[in-house]
Amino acid sequence: YVPLAQLDPEVQELVDRETWRQFSGLELIASENLTSLAALEANGSIFTNKYSEGLPGARYYGGNEYVDELEILCQKRALEAFSADPTKWGVNVQPYSGSTANFAAFTALINPQDRLMGLGLPDGGHLTHGYYTAKKKISASSIYFQSFPYQVKKDTGYIDYDLLAANAKLFKPRAIVCGASAYPRDWDYKRLRQIADGEGAYLLCDMAHISGLVAAGAQNNPFEYCDVVTTTTHKTLRGPRAGLIFFRKDKEADMESRINNAVFPACQGGPHNHTIAAIAVTLKLANTPEFKAYARAVIENAQTMAKFLHDKGYKLQTDGTENHLILWDLRPLGLTGSKVEKLCDMAGITINKNAVAGDVSAQTPGGVRLGLACLTSRSMHKDDILRVASFLDRAVQLALDAQKAAGSKKLVDFVAAVSSSPGVTQLAKEV
Numbered sequence: 001y002v003p004l005a006q007l008d009p010e011v012q013e014l015v016d017r018e019t020w021r022q023f024s025g026l027e028l029i030a031s032e033n034l035t036s037l038a039a040l041e042a043n044g045s046i047f048t049n050k051y052s053e054g055l056p057g058a059r060y061y062g063g064n065e066y067v068d069e070l071e072i073l074c075q076k077r078a079l080e081a082f083s084a085d086p087t088k089w090g091v092n093v094q095p096y097s098g099s100t101a102n103f104a105a106f107t108a109l110i111n112p113q114d115r116l117m118g119l120g121l122p123d124g125g126h127l128t129h130g131y132y133t134a135k136k137k138i139s140a141s142s143i144y145f146q147s148f149p150y151q152v153k154k155d156t157g158y159i160d161y162d163l164l165a166a167n168a169k170l171f172k173p174r175a176i177v178c179g180a181s182a183y184p185r186d187w188d189y190k191r192l193r194q195i196a197d198g199e200g201a202y203l204l205c206d207m208a209h210i211s212g213l214v215a216a217g218a219q220n221n222p223f224e225y226c227d228v229v230t231t232t233t234h235k236t237l238r239g240p241r242a243g244l245i246f247f248r249k250d251k252e253a254d255m256e257s258r259i260n261n262a263v264f265p266a267c268q269g270g271p272h273n274h275t276i277a278a279i280a281v282t283l284k285l286a287n288t289p290e291f292k293a294y295a296r297a298v299i300e301n302a303q304t305m306a307k308f309l310h311d312k313g314y315k316l317q318t319d320g321t322e323n324h325l326i327l328w329d330l331r332p333l334g335l336t337g338s339k340v341e342k343l344c345d346m347a348g349i350t351i352n353k354n355a356v357a358g359d360v361s362a363q364t365p366g367g368v369r370l371g372l373a374c375l376t377s378r379s380m381h382k383d384d385i386l387r388v389a390s391f392l393d394r395a396v397q398l399a400l401d402a403q404k405a406a407g408s409k410k411l412v413d414f415v416a417a418v419s420s421s422p423g424v425t426q427l428a429k430e431v
């Protein structure tokens, strides 16, 4: 055994620098979190060496007695974490990521060229919910299926369920996908179920962003109404990078085999057993009172930050939040999301540019997305969050100054102005 630092100092150096970046700065990316050291340990474990195509008890390789135990343990914990009755629900814990989980779920539920409806990407939906542009089919979910997006209301930023119902009547989807990457409000699963039933469509929830909050009982429960529920495990759930697919096995007799076959062999090869080990650890933690308190604190912190920004007169989509994220509409200030993201990066605050309701392009979006999962994992509470919110307020004011000083709308001129701004240097020091 030669330690990494000795064997490959270049990689070790990058690990060290990334560690410093993650902990010296303020991480506000809504899709990220800081996983537990125990999950990191499991993720780096010797399970990475093992091939185990198939399912527990039915593998294509020998030597899987411990992998089988591990996968069964992970499945059991997954159902427990979401209070899913094992007589009604099953779970596949093998998806490599949220994207592959979604594609496997579509593969199981519908046929090539069947119709699906998901929340549009510029409205907060994810790429894998059928995203395409006027010029191009971008996601495999729009290449292999016919997709028609639903939207949020341009004036309020809330999902337009009435329009979805009307369009579903015309489009007749075989599947409706709910769940989002940038939607600050909870979901009306009951209404979605009614809409889906009206067209005989499956209802699939991709709860990737909010699954930690769902596990804690701090959001509406998609398991009550949906046929299939997918999630990533690395966002609010605070685990390794992977995906899960939950399926109702009491409704259609072959749902279990359809989902399992869609994951392997249709979409994937051998499971990443080291990741499954880390998911199992994560789910054990998700089932504790400490995690439930954490999830509630994430929402409180997001609401504290949203209120601060709203009280300062900034425009937030839907005027606030009910989950872990905030969508900040910068268009009334004449700023783009790219500029504010760039300035924040230079000050050690990590956020991402994001489309807000009414944006025509996802490439030059008019807002930024803020997520509170990481800062809450670092035990930040109200006073800390107010301080971070005041940094963001300053960052936006500095961006306005830099835009004026740049004398043009170009990003390069803006970056040059930010680089010579003493205000930004001072902000970076305080961060």
Ligand code: PLP
Pocket (backbone or CB within 6 Å): 031, 096, 097, 098, 099, 100, 102, 126, 128, 179, 180, 181, 206, 207, 208, 209, 232, 241, 242
């Ligand atoms: N689903 C949603 C709602 C997401 O926000 C994301 C990623 O951010 C994904 C799926 C894809 O997950 P992954 O990046 O693990 O493929």
